[in-house]
Amino acid sequence: MLILHKNNNINGLMDADAIIIGAGACGLMCAVQAGYLGKRVILLEKNAKPGAKILISGGGRCNYTNLFATDEQFISGNRHFIKSAFTQWTVEDTISFFETYGINGKEKTLGQLFPESNNAAAIVAVFTALCEDFGQELICDTVVTDIKILEAGFAVNYAKGTKSHVVKAPKLVMATGGLPIPKMGATDFALRFARKQGLKIVETAPALVPLTITGKDEDWYAQLSGNSVYCKVSNERIAFEENILFTHWGLSGPAILQISSYWKRGEVFNIDLLPGQNITALIETERKQNGKALLSSLFNRYYARKFTEAMAKYLPIDKQVASLTKAEMEQIEQTIHWFKVKPAGDKGYDKAEVMRGGIDTDELSSKTLECKKIPGLYFGGECVDVTGWLGGYNFQWAWASGFVIAQQL
Incomplete structure (x- = not known):
């Protein structure tokens, strides 16, 4: 009343x-x-x-x-x-x-x-x-x-x-x-x-706002819309370890909302797509146990199949782990643990929490x-x-x- x-x-x-x-x-x-x-x-x-x-x-x-x-x-x-x-x-x-x-x-x-x-x-x-x-x-x-x-x-x-x-x-x-x-x-x-x-x-x-992706990577993010991945998101000032959510316009989810408060337009931040693990060590172990296994089969243990398939844009996921070159291993290490994101902007006050x-x-x-x-x-x-x-x-x-x-x- x-x-x-x-x-x-x-x-x-x-x-x-x-x-x-x-x-x-x-x-x-x-x-x-x-x-x-x-x-x-x-x-x-x-x-x-x-x-x-x-x-x-x-x-x-x-x-x-x-x-x-x-x-x-x-x-x-x-x-x-x-x-x-x-x-x-x-x-x-x-x-x-x-x-x-x-x-x-x-x-x-x-x-x-x-x-x-x-x-x-x-x-x-x-x-x-x-x-x-x-x-x-x-x-x-x-x-x-x-x-x-x-x-x-x-x-x-x-x-x-x-x-x-x-x-x-x-x-x-x-x-x-x-x-x-x-x-x-x-x-x-x-x-x-x-x-x-x-x-x-x-x-x-x-602040606490979803971030948008445009340009050449826009379609890659859009195809993963609805997929959630547990990650560590960081920049020079801070790091957050929670889920990120891919959307048809970019990135959301708790970790992205958190980092958005510390992000300014034009800046790049990093995403560790496998926090607490070492992808190089995992691949070396897989080589010893089953060198003929495809990189995609290893990824599928940690990611949804759709996400693994999308990683083909950046990595040789259909290659046997035993045949991965040193350059490819370095590429995998950088992509999985230091995935670079440069948002175009944010979703504004309409979608911001604060x-x-x-x-x-x-x-x-x-x-x-x-x-x-x-x-x-x-x-x-x-x-x-x-x-x-x-x-x-x-x-x-x-x-x-x-x-x-x-x-x-």
Whole structure:
């Protein structure tokens, strides 16, 4: 049940203790935590319902945290910036919070925690129920048209339907998210507002996003569409060992999404198609046991037949292992363990999980997330230059930043 605007007269001429713009993960957590502290907030949401990205995350299952989350799994101009928030609100706090309201987690892979019910709607339901219990005003289907900075607070103009409204509060929280998935209402609202106030913005880009392949190799990738291979993907900065997925337009899958956050247009990265193994040693063993065996028969033990057949473009897969030349062995070694990929680009914000870049962390207090230049103004969640890996890390940052800000309202 959504609570309609009541125009409460709190704090004299103020309508609430704080106005929160954005009812995503950060905004919802902030509203609830403020409620625990006896604070009243007005929560403005552009979409018809709160928690839009929560509902679609993890294919509707919501990977709501990661057991191993630390500052090391985040990209930021100042990676240490989130240490204070993660100390104030830990992974254990996230787990305990949801368990209190009947959501028990189950670990899938690499520390990723999902609700046992596999139902993202259950996560959102916890927040909406608590907002109602605390009397927080959750107003959806709104468009913020103007924000004025007052001597002792903020005035936010918003439209709902054909009517315009103004609400005032001494504190303002920007939790509007980032640019990914514009069809779900994502905008650069927080970034535009920050620029207007003269705040620094770290250049933004899609992150955790599939990569596209064009040109002479396009058809080769397309023919493998739907095939998944366990690989180690790396560049000079980082490496990830998970599945990659071939698509008709390029590459996706967990390992590709991870490396995309560390990739820039024009760069090449490497794929080890057989991590933890040595293809040269495997071939030498095969030579001793059955030199007449074809290279393809060896490959078929590790790859789907379709992938083995596709490797004929690069390797002599129909040749007996005993007759492979030194040059061919070197070619096999390089191709299997150092397969080079130079993407043409990425699938953009439509397919990106998160945004890289955002409000420069130098503009904010790491302890409170308050804007240093504008007292009473806070930024949290995805609009800040804090970008986590795939696997629940970004949700942990959203919950933590929402909690931290709530302590200041």
